[in-house]
Amino acid sequence: MTDQxxxxxxxxxxxxxxxxxxYMRNPPEVPAQRIAEPGAPPGSGDLxxxxxxSDQWTDQMLQTAGIPVTDVPLVSLGGGIGSFVTxxxxxxxxxxxxxxxxxxxxxxxxxxxxxxxxxSQIPKPERIRSDxxxxxxxLWGFPSYAxxxxxxxxxxxxxxxxxxxxxxxxxxxxxxxxxxxxxxRESKRIGxxxxxxxxxxxxxxxxxxxxxxxILTPMAGSTPTKRVAYxxxxxxxxxxxxxxxxxxELQDFRTEHQDFHHVVSAYELHEHVYEAARTKHVVVMxxxxxxxxxxxxxxxxxxxxxxGLSTEIVHLFRTFISSSHGPNAWNRRKGANGFAYQGFNYPxxxxxxxxxxxxxxxxxxxxxxxxxxxxxxxxPYRRRWQAQMKDGRDHGWYRTMSGTVDQMRLDHxxxxxxxxxxxxxxxxxxxxxxxxxxxxxxxxxxxxxxxLLQHSGVGRNPVGRLDxxxxxxxxxxxxxxxxxxxxxxxxxxxxxxxxxxFLGLQVAAQEIADDLARRGFCRRxxxxxxxxxxxxxxxxxxx
Amino acid sequence: MLxxxxxxxxTRLFLLAVVGGIVTLIVGPLLxxxxxxxxxxxxxxxxxAAVAVIGIAWECLYHFLMQWRWEKDWPTLFGLLTAxxxxxxxxxxxxxNAIPGITGAVTWQAYVIDFGAVWLAVWxxxxxxxxxxxxxxxxxxxxxx
Numbered sequence: 188m189t190d191q192x193x194x195x196x197x198x199x200x201x202x203x204x205x206x207x208x209x210y211m212r213n214p215p216e217v218p219a220q221r222i223a224e225p226g227a228p229p230g231s232g233d234l235x236x237x238x239x240x241s242d243q244w245t246d247q248m249l250q251t252a253g254i255p256v257t258d259v260p261l262v263s264l265g266g267g268i269g270s271f272v273t274x275x276x277x278x279x280x281x282x283x284x285x286x287x288x289x290x291x292x293x294x295x296x297x298x299x300x301x302x303x304x305x306x307s308q309i310p311k312p313e314r315i316r317s318d319x320x321x322x323x324x325x326l327w328g329f330p331s332y333a334x335x336x337x338x339x340x341x342x343x344x345x346x347x348x349x350x351x352x353x354x355x356x357x358x359x360x361x362x363x364x365x366x367x368x369x370x371x372r373e374s375k376r377i378g379x380x381x382x383x384x385x386x387x388x389x390x391x392x393x394x395x396x397x398x399x400x401x402i403l404t405p406m407a408g409s410t411p412t413k414r415v416a417y418x419x420x421x422x423x424x425x426x427x428x429x430x431x432x433x434x435x436e437l438q439d440f441r442t443e444h445q446d447f448h449h450v451v452s453a454y455e456l457h458e459h460v461y462e463a464a465r466t467k468h469v470v471v472m473x474x475x476x477x478x479x480x481x482x483x484x485x486x487x488x489x490x491x492x493x494x495g496l497s498t499e500i501v502h503l504f505r506t507f508i509s510s511s512h513g514p515n516a517w518n519r520r521k522g523a524n525g526f527a528y529q530g531f532n533y534p535x536x537x538x539x540x541x542x543x544x545x546x547x548x549x550x551x552x553x554x555x556x557x558x559x560x561x562x563x564x565x566x567p568y569r570r571r572w573q574a575q576m577k578d579g580r581d582h583g584w585y586r587t588m589s590g591t592v593d594q595m596r597l598d599h600x601x602x603x604x605x606x607x608x609x610x611x612x613x614x615x616x617x618x619x620x621x622x623x624x625x626x627x628x629x630x631x632x633x634x635x636x637x638x639l640l641q642h643s644g645v646g647r648n649p650v651g652r653l654d655x656x657x658x659x660x661x662x663x664x665x666x667x668x669x670x671x672x673x674x675x676x677x678x679x680x681x682x683x684x685x686x687x688x689f690l691g692l693q694v695a696a697q698e699i700a701d702d703l704a705r706r707g708f709c710r711r712x713x714x715x716x717x718x719x720x721x722x723x724x725x726x727x728x729x730x
Numbered sequence: 731m732l733x734x735x736x737x738x739x740x741t742r743l744f745l746l747a748v749v750g751g752i753v754t755l756i757v758g759p760l761l762x763x764x765x766x767x768x769x770x771x772x773x774x775x776x777x778x779a780a781v782a783v784i785g786i787a788w789e790c791l792y793h794f795l796m797q798w799r800w801e802k803d804w805p806t807l808f809g810l811l812t813a814x815x816x817x818x819x820x821x822x823x824x825x826x827n828a829i830p831g832i833t834g835a836v837t838w839q840a841y842v843i844d845f846g847a848v849w850l851a852v853w854x855x856x857x858x859x860x861x862x863x864x865x866x867x868x869x870x871x872x873x874x875x
Contacts, residue, residue: 320868327861327862327865329858329861334858349806350810352805352806516798519800530801534800534802534803535803536801539870540802540803541733541734541802544734693869697866697869714863717863717865718862718863721862
């Protein structure tokens with residue numbers, strides 16, 4: 188994430204590490220209403236009252252404020268994988284590095300992703316949940332990760348797996364380390380660091396006369412003024428998840444007891460839980476039924492097996508899936524033992540097939556309903572996990588429950604959750620609770636997006652995120668010839684569902700690059716350019 | 731590639747014409763047939779055309795079967811194994827003289843080599859290299875245009 192949530196921002200001090208996950212300390216009643224920020228005096232190099240109030244800025248306003256302005260045709264905000272994939276497309280389409288700036292507080296594009304995968308129990312040798320041909324470092328998806336792994340490791344197994352998946356084997360998925368290595372190579376190839384400007388993004392405002400101003404708070408001491416501005420015709424917003432929040436009862440417990448040790452989020456460092464389990468008998472309660480819950484569960488089960496531990500796991504599902512589910516025979520998803528099973532976070536065809544085509548035509552409530560049908564928490568069916576869970580159920584150290592928690596209290600050092608089940612209230616005592624639900628905060632919790640919603644004219648889509656066109660242009664944000672685009676998690680709910688995935692970011696990048704080509708910003712990547720550029724990619728030559 | 735019905739048909743026609751055509755040209759002289767090469771080419775290209783035309787009906791069937799899959803996808807293995815029913819049907823039609831334009835006698839050995847080589851090449855190209863010249867193909871359900 189690029190910016191801190193409103194209300195918690197310390198603009199002059201950049202976070203010491205990729206603080207992607209920003210937690211809502213006190214969920215605001217009305218997130219859109221914010222305390223008015225006093226403006227700085229003119230000439231101070233900071234935002235003046237007039238600038239803070241105005242939806243549209245003139246060149247004169249910035250001059251009066253004393254904020255230096257840099258002209259660049261396209262600015263991408265975020266600097267994570269969303270920015271990376273889009274910029275990669277544009278570089279392949281022939282855009283030179285001096286025509287793009289990437290504003291970010293990240294040192295490298297996959298920094299946040301690497302942090303999140305690591306803490307949620309996917310270290311480099313483990314495999315992420317992504318398709319073989321979804322390569323953010325290779326817009327063609329060829330060679331696929333499976334083919335690359337087969338060649339470099341001289342093994343046929345990855346190729347065999349993609350051949351027989353998902354019928355006779357689990358879906359092939361790449362190792363996290365391979366993904367990062369590929370991104371690093373591509374980052375150097377496209378000259379990412381030449382385009383990267385480090386700092387905290389503050390806001391984007393329309394410019395009178397067309398285009399936009401982006402305000403950046405650079406690293407402390409790196410510039411003479413507190414703020415610098417970028418004047419751009421095209422702006423791309425890929426600031427990632429607005430923030431994650433805890434389940435309300437867990438948040439309340441943490442606040443009341445000031446206990447940030449026994450109740451933890453799977454998206455933050457919680458290695459101490461596994462360390463404790465290695466020294467004594469512990470009961471761990473898991474909340475959530477998605478991929479992160481599966482990962483945490485796997486870690487607990489692996490450690491149990493590896494070190495001969497006696498860890499007990501109580502897994503609480505809010506929605507317990509006991510069998511295949513869906514409205515009819517054509518729309519039935521597999522499920523069992525609490526989990527809904529699906530290879531990836533959406534049915535595969537949203538990334539290019541039938542569901543992508545259907546969704547593209549749906550509006551309003553119909554689209555929201557379709558999202559609901561294929562959404563919901565799910566996790567892949569992996570044979571190893573199944574065997575481990577079965578062993579746990581058979582031997583009584585892994586128990587599943589269905590219900591919600593009303594109250595939590597401390598009792599003799601244990602956290603007791605009062606679980607409301609269909610059979611009545613059941614008390615469950617645990618040493619640790621790991622929140623794997625990954626609830627996402629509202630987009631208005633993100634400072635840049637909140638400002639955008641307030642001043643640019645953008646709206647929300649049927650599921651409450653940023654409303655984008657099929658080309659990923661932000662509706663209502665046009666400014667003369669200037670266009671603002673958005674991709675990634677903030678656009679979930681649009682005409683294309685799989686936005687917050689590697690392949691989804693590439694779908695968005697392709698739409699954006701093609702739209703920019705229609706507007707004359709770059710060349711459209713045609714057949715011959717694509718082949719030539721792929722050959723350059725294969726030889727690790729600059730685009 | 732995750733197909734739509736239109737995309738399936740377009741991909742089949744395009745790949746059979748381009749990749750299938752090239753493979754047929756290469757394989758023709760190598761086939762164990764004792765007829766002049768121009769007869770071999772005529773017969774093998776007629777077979778190729780039959781695979782394309784009859785394949786449109788097959789694609790409709792595959793699309794129908796795909797509706798029972800939650801993911802609405804068509805696994806890689808299916809794309810390979812469908813060679814068996816399709817190959818058997820064309821062979822059956824050949825033996826019944828139901829494919830117009832065949833002049834020579836196509837032996838089963840020659841048929842297996844020809845059909846198998848074309849199918850394998852088309853399947854391999856569809857599962858990777860096709861994405862290099864056509865970057866939009868995989869995101870558009872397999873549509874070429």
